[in-house]
Amino acid sequence: MLPINHAIWVQIATGKKPIRGDNLAxxxxxxxxxxxxxxxxxxxxxxxxxxxxxxxxxxxxxxFAADFAKILH
Amino acid sequence: MHETVNSRLExxxxxxxxxxxGEPLFLAGSRAALAQLPKGNWVGGTIPYFMTEEGGQxxxxxxxxxxxxxxxxxxxAADYGPEELAHLxxxxxxxxxxxxxxxxxxxxxxxFAQKASSFDGFLLKPIVGWVxxxxxxxxxxxxxxxxxxxxxxxxxxxxxxxxxTLPANLQASxxxxxxxxxxxxxxxxxxxxxxxxxxxxxxxxxVDFARYITDQNIHTEFPLVGDYNGSSxxxxxxxxxxxxxxxxxxxxxxxxxxxxxxxxxYDYSEAFANAIAKGDACPDFAxxxxxxxxxxxxxxxxxxxxxxxxxxxxxxxLLLNQTMVRLYLHDIG
Numbered sequence: 001m002l003p004i005n006h007a008i009w010v011q012i013a014t015g016k017k018p019i020r021g022d023n024l025a026x027x028x029x030x031x032x033x034x035x036x037x038x039x040x041x042x043x044x045x046x047x048x049x050x051x052x053x054x055x056x057x058x059x060x061x062x063x064f065a066a067d068f069a070k071i072l073h
Numbered sequence: 074m075h076e077t078v079n080s081r082l083e084x085x086x087x088x089x090x091x092x093x094x095g096e097p098l099f100l101a102g103s104r105a106a107l108a109q110l111p112k113g114n115w116v117g118g119t120i121p122y123f124m125t126e127e128g129g130q131x132x133x134x135x136x137x138x139x140x141x142x143x144x145x146x147x148x149x150a151a152d153y154g155p156e157e158l159a160h161l162x163x164x165x166x167x168x169x170x171x172x173x174x175x176x177x178x179x180x181x182x183x184x185f186a187q188k189a190s191s192f193d194g195f196l197l198k199p200i201v202g203w204v205x206x207x208x209x210x211x212x213x214x215x216x217x218x219x220x221x222x223x224x225x226x227x228x229x230x231x232x233x234x235x236x237x238t239l240p241a242n243l244q245a246s247x248x249x250x251x252x253x254x255x256x257x258x259x260x261x262x263x264x265x266x267x268x269x270x271x272x273x274x275x276x277x278x279x280v281d282f283a284r285y286i287t288d289q290n291i292h293t294e295f296p297l298v299g300d301y302n303g304s305s306x307x308x309x310x311x312x313x314x315x316x317x318x319x320x321x322x323x324x325x326x327x328x329x330x331x332x333x334x335x336x337x338x339y340d341y342s343e344a345f346a347n348a349i350a351k352g353d354a355c356p357d358f359a360x361x362x363x364x365x366x367x368x369x370x371x372x373x374x375x376x377x378x379x380x381x382x383x384x385x386x387x388x389x390x391l392l393l394n395q396t397m398v399r400l401y402l403h404d405i406g
Contacts (some may be wrong), residue, residue, distance in 0.1 A: 020303040024248050025196050027304040028390055032190050035329045052197075059197060062405040063244050
């Protein structure tokens with residue numbers, strides 16, 4: 001998995017990297033990130049969203065490998 | 074893919090035997106059926122409708138059983154009130170799956186629907202389950218209930234959970250089969266997360282939602298479809314009161330989500346069969362919605378090869394409506 005300081009995690013966590021697929025959990029994560037960032041774009045919240053997003057991708061790396069590859073390429 | 078199929082409709086004596094042998098079980102059945110079970114490592118909830126291998130059926134003397142012994146290394150039955158949902162997530166195993174049942178129309182039902190996504194552990198600790206109900210002719214006369222088999226307690230105002238710790242080689246994922254899709258018509262947005270709607274935005278214009286539904290002659294057996302980045306998340310209409318400008322929903326609408334009404338579906342059984350890929354493995358657990366059962370006239374009909382309880386709401390991380398939920402356990406080596 002890409003390290004947590006990679007720029008892509010901020011893009012995913014803030015909704016700046018579009019995510020659209022058919023994986024329920026990934027889509028729910030993206031939706032939660034988007035709504036949270038719109039409500040609170042503070043650096044502290046972005047940091048928390050990044051940490052949560054990285055944790056999610058790390059946890060499901062084996063099961064959602066194909067879906068993650070499309071997002072992280 | 075882990076290939077164990079653990080779920081089926083069983084007789085009460087068979088379930089009693091399984092409990093006596095110490096098996097951890099996740100159960101769905103009528104109140105009368107569940108009340109006949111001894112204490113043990115199980116949780117259950119009331120619902121008498123099931124999708125079986127023979128088709129949809131109402132049964133008050135059999136119980137739908139999900140056996141978890143083959144994949145669980147540890148299980149823990151627990152119950153939670155509306156103010157204790159954070160504990161549900163705290164108790165859920167880091168490496169596992171939590172089966173959850175909420176009694177319909179209660180504060181715990183509302184609290185989960187409103188707050189699930191806000192808890193630490195959301196998505197990271199997968200939660201699958203359903204909403205307990207009653208025979209439809211008894212709605213308003215009999216209360217849905219959930220059972221904590223470990224203590225023997227029966228609740229109408231708390232939820233029950235079976236936390237299942239999985240071995241390191243197994244990982245749970247949840248998916249949904251939604252036969253509904255956007256009709257491509259007006260875009261609806263809502264300003265509050267709520268089960269009850271007065272006004273909403275239709276193509277950017279504030280309107281009385283109940284009047285809009287009435288004036289547009291919208292068929293409310295078809296749900297609102299929310300777009301979650303490509304996943305369609307339904308919200309079903311419970312009641313429309315045009316005189317008082319109020320629409321009641323079976324799940325809350327969420328601000329910031331784009332909604333459309335669904336395109337009509339005329340043959341639910343065929344729609345499910347078409348939506349479920351023939352090569353799909355049997356899930357380790359599945360459930361489907363009572364509204365699909367009733368509106369789709371699924372009694373005696375199948376939904377592909379998928380079986381499970383027919384419920385008053387489905388849970389796949391969030392509360393869902395008019396949706397088939399599937400749990401898969403993946404062998405990741």
